[in-house]
Amino acid sequence: xxxxxxxxxxxxxxxxxxxxxxxxxxxxxxxxxxxxxxxxxxxxxxxxxxxxxxxxxxxxxxxxxxxxxxxxxxxxxxxxxxxxxxxx
Numbered sequence: 001x002x003x004x005x006x007x008x009x010x011x012x013x014x015x016x017x018x019x020x021x022x023x024x025x026x027x028x029x030x031x032x033x034x035x036x037x038x039x040x041x042x043x044x045x046x047x048x049x050x051x052x053x054x055x056x057x058x059x060x061x062x063x064x065x066x067x068x069x070x071x072x073x074x075x076x077x078x079x080x081x082x083x084x085x086x087x088x
Contacts, residue, residue, distance in 0.1 A: 006017045024041055031037035049055045 002021060006014055006021065009017055027040045028037045031040060
């Protein structure tokens with residue numbers, strides 16, 4: 001399923017996605033057990049969020065409005081509300 005998702009991705013993302021999957025596979029292969037692998041992969045994800053130039057920093061740049069000064073284009077979008085249906 002993972003390979004199917006990667007293959008259906010835009011060409012410009014495939015190499016990066018394959019590389020990330022390779023890193024995840026290496027962590028899984030080198031971990032002592034599934035829990036250890038899960039913890040290590042979770043740390044990888046948090047590093048991508050919190051480290052320098054990570055997601056949190058990018059979001060703060062966009063929120064502060066200084067993105068255009070650092071080469072980040074502002075994009076706009078209409079935000080629509082998606083309400084859960086009353087059907088159960």
